Amino acid sequence: MRLVPILLAALVAAPSLALAQAPAPEGAAPQAAAPVTAAPAPRAAPVEEPYPQFGLALAVGAPDGAVLSFTWSPLYWLLVDAGFAYTLAPGMVFGLEFRPIDFFISPIIRGEYGYYFAGNTANQIKKWVGLPEASWPLIGDASYNWFSGLIGFALGSRRGFTAALEGGVGYLSLNVKGGTATSGGLSISTEAYKVTSFMPVARLSFLYFF
Amino acid sequence: MKRLPIAALVSAALSIAGCGAFNVEASQPQACLQLLSPQTLIVVPPVIPGGSGKLTASVDIGLKNVFPGFIVDGSPNTNVVRFLGATLALTGPAGSTNQWVRGIKVTATNPSLPPLLLVDYTPPAGAPAGVTFNIEPRDPNNNLVTMLQNGGLTLDVEASYDISSPPAGGAWTAGVGACFSASIRKTFQELINGG
Numbered sequence: 509m510r511l512v513p514i515l516l517a518a519l520v521a522a523p524s525l526a527l528a529q530a531p532a533p534e535g536a537a538p539q540a541a542a543p544v545t546a547a548p549a550p551r552a553a554p555v556e557e558p559y560p561q562f563g564l565a566l567a568v569g570a571p572d573g574a575v576l577s578f579t580w581s582p583l584y585w586l587l588v589d590a591g592f593a594y595t596l597a598p599g600m601v602f603g604l605e606f607r608p609i610d611f612f613i614s615p616i617i618r619g620e621y622g623y624y625f626a627g628n629t630a631n632q633i634k635k636w637v638g639l640p641e642a643s644w645p646l647i648g649d650a651s652y653n654w655f656s657g658l659i660g661f662a663l664g665s666r667r668g669f670t671a672a673l674e675g676g677v678g679y680l681s682l683n684v685k686g687g688t689a690t691s692g693g694l695s696i697s698t699e700a701y702k703v704t705s706f707m708p709v710a711r712l713s714f715l716y717f718f
Numbered sequence: 719m720k721r722l723p724i725a726a727l728v729s730a731a732l733s734i735a736g737c738g739a740f741n742v743e744a745s746q747p748q749a750c751l752q753l754l755s756p757q758t759l760i761v762v763p764p765v766i767p768g769g770s771g772k773l774t775a776s777v778d779i780g781l782k783n784v785f786p787g788f789i790v791d792g793s794p795n796t797n798v799v800r801f802l803g804a805t806l807a808l809t810g811p812a813g814s815t816n817q818w819v820r821g822i823k824v825t826a827t828n829p830s831l832p833p834l835l836l837v838d839y840t841p842p843a844g845a846p847a848g849v850t851f852n853i854e855p856r857d858p859n860n861n862l863v864t865m866l867q868n869g870g871l872t873l874d875v876e877a878s879y880d881i882s883s884p885p886a887g888g889a890w891t892a893g894v895g896a897c898f899s900a901s902i903r904k905t906f907q908e909l910i911n912g913g
Contacts, residue, residue, distance in 0.1 A: 529872070559829070600786045607808050637786035637787065637788060638786060638787045638788070639783075639786050639787075640783055642783065642785045643784065646749075646784065677740075686749075689779060690754065691783045692756060692780040692782075692783055693753065693754050693755060694752065694753060694779065694780055694783070695752045695753075696749065696750070696751050696752075696756055696783065696784050697750050698746060698749040698750075698784065699746065699748045699749070700747075701744065701745070701746050701748050702744070702745055703742065703743065703744040703745075704742070704743045705740070705741065705742045705743070705746075706739070706740055706741055707906070708740060708741075717881070
């Protein structure tokens with residue numbers, strides 16, 4: 509379709525060009541060359557479709573658990589996301605991600621922060637640590653948070669669906685409130701426990717831009 | 719062709735190094751126990767005329783009910799349980815004071831280990847006749863984790879007196895409280911190995 513105006517312009521310009529090139533009759537005064545009235549139309553640059561800015565992602569990983577997040581990408585190589593998560597308790601996960609190459613396969617550099625509220629975590633801890641049931645009140649509500657840095661790769665289209673696999677290291681902090689219990693003729697009271705871990709992290713995610 | 723074994727070797731080396739670098743730390747800065755029923759003190763009269771006598775009590779503190787098994791049952795290299803201090807409330811007949819106390823000793827005992835002196839306290843001269851003694855550990859760095867294993871830990875409490883100023887006659891009891899801290903640090907490699 510873009511060829512049509514070019515052909516039309518060529519047809520209009522052809523007689524003028526032929527006249528200009530014809531030899532002048534003898535005795536005639538030299539004339540200035542006739543001006544070219546029609547020039548070829550400028551070639552239209554192909555219109556680049558903008559990258560979609562918003563996406564929805566589903567991720568599973570450790571220590572993330574399952575995360576449903578909303579992604580905003582102001583630049584094709586920069587992604588910011590915030591999501592709702594659940595493992596032993598509900599939580600939130602925030603991420604900042606760089607995908608420097610727009611190709612079917614792209615490297616990923618990602619930083620992440622997660623916070624999980626007190627939910628069922630304390631009950632699981634009581635079972636895991638093997639504390640006698642009479643001493644369970646010594647373990648109060650437990651919440652945890654972590655920071656992590658990951659690298660990985662994504663497969664798919666930046667304008668549609670991508671799947672990504674990432675791994676890295678993280679620092680997790682579990683905060684457990686203390687409590688008071690009576691056991692074996694003793695009154696026992698504990699201060700808050702703290703458990704920290706420098707640990708490997710991994711994440712598998714699926715992202716769809718719309 | 720040589721790249722594959724090298725890659726596998728590097729991968730394995732990184733994994734092993736990672737397991738050594740990754741770790742878990744847990745800490746309980748303070749857990750305090752208080753006997754619900756005061757212990758009856760046994761009067762031990764001076765063994766020599768003019769010597770000192772003592773009142774003693776043996777207290778079985780259920781620390782295993784306080785700290786989870788993974789803290790108590792580990793190696794002393796990675797698991798630490800420390801004695802932070804104790805309170806001793808001596809109660810005698812009506813009107814009696816604690817001015818007779820010349821010293822307090824608390825010893826941790828375990829059937830299969832030599833006793834460990836935790837407290838060797840001497841009340842300062844002219845101290846008021848207080849009801850409760852707050853006593854500090856003799857060495858705050860003592861690790862009791864081994865004593866908590868193999869039969870458990872018992873605290874022997876002893877209050878000594880001079881024969882010149884003995885405690886008032888009658889039944890004496892001791893309310894005993896003690897505070898401990900616990901911590902554990904293990905690498906992933908140690909956890910994988912079951913250490």
